[in-house]
Amino acid sequence: MDRHGSPGLGPRNDGGSRVQKPDSNSDKAAKLAALKARVSAAIGTTKAKGGLNVGLHPALEDLGQWKPGGSKANNDSKSSSRHDSGRAPPTKKQALDLSGPSAEEIKSNPYFDASLGAPGAKPRQSRHLVFNQKGKYIQQANALRRQAALEALKKKIAAGTRKVGIDEDKDVEKNFVVDAPPDIEWWDEGLVDGKNYDDIENPKALKIESADTIVTRYIQHPVAIEPPQDKNVPPPKPMYLTSTEQAKLRRQRRMADLKEEQAKIRLGLVPAPPPKVKKGNLMRVLGEEAVKDPTAVEARVNREIADRHAKHVELNEERKLTKEQKHEKLAANQEKDAAKGLHMLVFKINSLANGQHRYKININADQLALTGLVIMHPKQNLVVVEGGEWSIKHYKKLMLNRVNWTENLASREKDAQNEALKQWLKAENEDGELKDLAENQCKLIFEGEIKSRAFRKWGSKVCETDSEAREVLSKSKMENFWNLAKSTH
Known part of the structure; x- marks a missing residue:
């Protein structure tokens, strides 16, 4: 059936009855050209630029050049040429001026800023996009974090070194170095004219027969005192009978x-x-x-x-004596024992994590009327005890023979709930398991007689650092025992 020849319901294609539609492609091209001109005038360049002075997308480079093409445009042109073959061709429209405003117009613009660049200036060449490998900046950030953590650790170690005096502990032998002898001894200063013994062969350099000599014809008789060792002499033993x-x-x-x-x-x-x-x-x-x-x-x-x-x-x-009389008699005997002479013992213990060990050390010292100090330290523990001969002998047996230092028992409820107790003083480690004390031992590092007591009572002290331990011992002038313990293996 011929649609063009039949008077049916289909649309009529004759040139007289068709409604002429405006050329939409021409309008679009005109609008794009006007937009491009406005953009070029605002930026001050003859070529349109995007934001931040970056070039436009390649698809927008030919905004002002209209190229007829596409399926719809071809169909419209073919249909027009087929139905309007008898009509005269349309006249060619004049092209738009896309060159933009001139330099005089731009300079006359009150909003013109010369610092943004002249119209004829060479545009900045944009760099090509370079894509980084995956994880590049993450690695750089991790490296910076490690370096910062290392620097912080170095500062912390340096501060701790200054605080606890590790520099002094690195070389313990320096504490035992004997000083060089002086140029002249103090007892010869009043007899030698000078600060050394260089002129000792010269009789004129000696202050023996001169007016300012300390040697005179007078004899000084010192006051006679009883020798201190006589009070330590034991009484004569009685004769034993069969x-x-x-x-x-x-x-x-x-x-x-x-x-x-x-x-x-x-x-x-x-x-x-x-x-x-x-x-x-x-x-x-x-x-x-x-x-x-x-x-x-x-x-x-x-x-x-x-x-x-x-x-x-x-x-x-x-x-039979009462309880008070027994205590009085025991105290009197202990005083008599101490009056005969005082003795001192110094023990080094690797660990005091077992609470029973700490209890035995304290309770026996109290019962034997001993004075001294227990220093508890994470690396080593020091026990300084002093008292009479009889009490010291029993305490020495306790520390070296009676106590099993390798034994470890669970902490009591009181110690387990004590938050102030240090972790290294607890019988359990952080996982709740008992610590291994197989290598724990007690060593006697000093034993001898002393002139008087250095401590007024028995006590204990927790020291986290070596400097704190030395400071506590320095009050009794016994800081050398800490260096001796550190050098004892």
């Missing part, structure tokens, strides 16, 4: 007491004691009474035996 000699002396003493008692009874000074009846001499002492009523006599004898035993027990209880 068991046979002791029994003989006992018989003689009891016989003398018995004779004295019998003399008092004869003189009527004391009443005669009742007969001492026992089951063995019952018949011999009582005689007829025992024959008449043996049951009553036996009961009487049993009562007398019980009375004598009760009296004996009562006398023993009266002679």
